[in-house]
Amino acid sequence: MSDGRSIRKAKIVPFLDRLERDRAANLNQLVEKSKILELEGFESIDWNTSQWAVTAGRLLKLSGKNTKSLTLNFNYSPRLGGGPLLDKWGDVAKALMCLRFHRKHQAAPNQRNFITAVGYVAYESEKLGVELPRLTLEVIDNACRLISEHYSAGFSYNLHKAVGEFAKHCDVNGLCRVVFNYKYSAMKRPDTTTGVGYKRLDDPEVLNTKSDKLVTPAVFKIIGELYRNVPNDHKYRFYVLMLTMMACLGRRFSEITLLPYQTMEVDTDGRAYLEYFPRKISQGDVFTPRRKLYMPTDVVPIVEHVIDELNDLCREARITAEVVQNTNQADLSFLRFISSDQRLYGEDLERLGLSATLLDITGWIRKHGYAKPDMEKKTKQNRLAANPFYYTTLDGVIGYCKKDFSENLVQPIHIDQAGKKYYLKDLLFVRYQGMSSGAYSQWIATQCSHAMLTRFLRYFPDLAREYASTAIEVDFTSHHFRHTLNTLLDEGGLSDLLQTEWFGRSNPRDTKAYQHTSREKRALMLREDIKMGLVGGHIAEQLKIVPVGVQEAFLKARVNAVHDVGTGICIHNFAQTPCERHLQCSADCVDYVWVKEDSGRLEELKRQYAMTITAREIAEERSKSSKPKKSADWLTHNEKKLKVLSRQLVDNGVAEFDPKAYLEQLTHD
Secondary structure, eight states: OTTSOOOOOOOOOOSOSSOOSOHHHHHHHHHHHHHTOOOTTOTTOOTTSSEEEEOSSGGGOOTTOOOSOEEEEOBOOGGGTOOBOOHHHHHHHHHHHHHHHHHHOOOHHHHHHHHHHHHHHHHHHHHTTOOGGGOOHHHHHHHHHHHHHHSOHHHHHHHHHHHHHHHHHHHHTTOSSSOOOOOOTTOOOOOOSSOOOOOOTTOGGGGSOOOTTSOOHHHHHHHHHHHHHSOTTSTTHHHHHHHHHHHHHOOOHHHHHTOBSOOOEEOTTSOEEEEEOOOSSOOSSSBOOOEEEEOOGGGHHHHHHHHHHHHHHTHHHHHHHHHHHHHTSOOOGGGTTOOTTOOBOHHHHHHTTOOGGGGSTTSHHHHTTOOEEEEEEEOGGGTTTTOEEEEBOHHHHHHHHHTTOOGGGGSOSEEOTTOOEEOGGGBSSOEEEEOTTSOEEEEEEEOOOHHHHHHHHTSHHHHHHHHSSSOOOOOOOTTHHHHHHHHHHHHTTOOHHHHHHHTTOSOHHHHHTTOOOOHHHHHHHHHHHHHTTOEEEHHHHHHHTSOHHHHHHHHHHHOSOOEEOSSSEEOOOTTTSOOSSTTOTTTTOTTEEEETTOGGGHHHHHHHHHHHHHHHHHHHHHTTSSOOHHHHHHHHHHHHHHHHHHHHHHHTTOOOOOHHHHHHHHHHO
16 A cells, blocks of 8 residues: 555464354364364463463574573463453463464464464453454454554554454454454554655765664674684684674574585586575474575675684584484583593583582582582681582583583474475584583583674674774674665665565565665666666656756656666656556556666566466457447557566567466466
């Protein structure tokens, strides 16, 4: 829609094979079906409680977190006073949560949002005295409005989507007497840009792209200096390499940290690439397609060197991860020279890479009964007090090491489209687990979590002060590199469709949220492309006959706005007049232009051309009927579209193709 709202609704497949006329029977059937699911980590859960503790399985495998348990609370939002969801509302929330997780493996935050949304619907229904089978649109609308009052625009947007999904579940599973087909009328994706103010195109500030989500050039410079100057054996070298990869590739945090162990490859056309798994969250044993990530030419030597260094830097931790994988316990090979009856004092533990404080009164070994007093050996300072030294044996050290083992360490992290499983030992970024003393374990390896990177960023200014030309405060996150690279590619002329594909997104609309180039700068960039002959369309043809001396003035008058319309670009200034040719951009509109040799739009152009050919054939058949007038109008419209689309295809190097065969192939795919 023109105000930014989408008309799309949730697409939900029913969980029930057969619906009964009795709505209560459908709910009971839904509950029974969810209870018989064998969900890993849910085995010990009591259905009748409002708090479920999950201790294993996919739900724990959240990107950036090494968590061993989590809790799902089937309660009302704290904004509604809390308290458990009771009776049918508790049953429907629990049943749908289990079934939707079994089908799509949503992460814990998504599940909690869904439960919260159900709680708001339940709250409003109880206010009006309406039970679940008699739920109405009024109740659901009231719930969405209350959500908007209680939460920010961004969080409300997610909860509104969850309410719409819940309404759709009610529709397809026969839980209510009314079919809602619901989407909240005021739901709109939050605007991620900074305001809607207008700037003059001759303002020098227009050329500066500004956003608090972009990484400044100074940060890139410092990361480059750290990459060159920080020694290979420095304890923070691991994180410097990680930041370098983020700056070069613009991948999500989980996509960088979960890169498979590999070397850079080159395809038959000489293009360098890495293989990666596009994902927002780590979903363990869920199939994820392995894709090729082609490198921008300038970053190839940097990324290649980083990968070679990581293969060496993480080799020992990767070997430990393989031992843990094979033995299903902590790697105890470093204790092979310790005899079972040998006494191990504080200095002995430190030689093994452990902390001497483990033998203190609050230390783990002593608290768990593995430490013994040595009555003959006393400290010089405490001889009169007769305080003995404590020591431990091999059993105490083994017990301490084994406590760090978790089943998550030996579970698959990726499963690709061929069914191959990737474990911790198969990752590029693998490190030893850190300890509270500041040392690192040599018996447990782990992947890098987001908390680890955040902790490192606290020391980033000090590291820059020592190894770079200047110190700088950290005002960026790992995701800001993605925003920055996306904006740079956009300003460099890469089409939205190619940006969407390269960044591993599924929806081209999401790409817009990562582009921070101002409207004014886009208009200036398009003017330059038109002058250089890189753009086709009416305005490009008109410019050819405009005297050279007034071409600049002509472009200033005509190009004041830029809008991406899928197959091309619209330059109509909506701030002055509304569009009279809405959704008819490619039908020979004077405000429609396109970039020549824009391969990212090629598939959409071919699809539009093939569909227009089909539409013209239908219109030709109907023009032979007793009422040919409307068909004649459609014929004229389609002829205009075909003429423009044909010119675009030629500008993209497509001389001819079979439209019918193309549509058949799309249908088959």
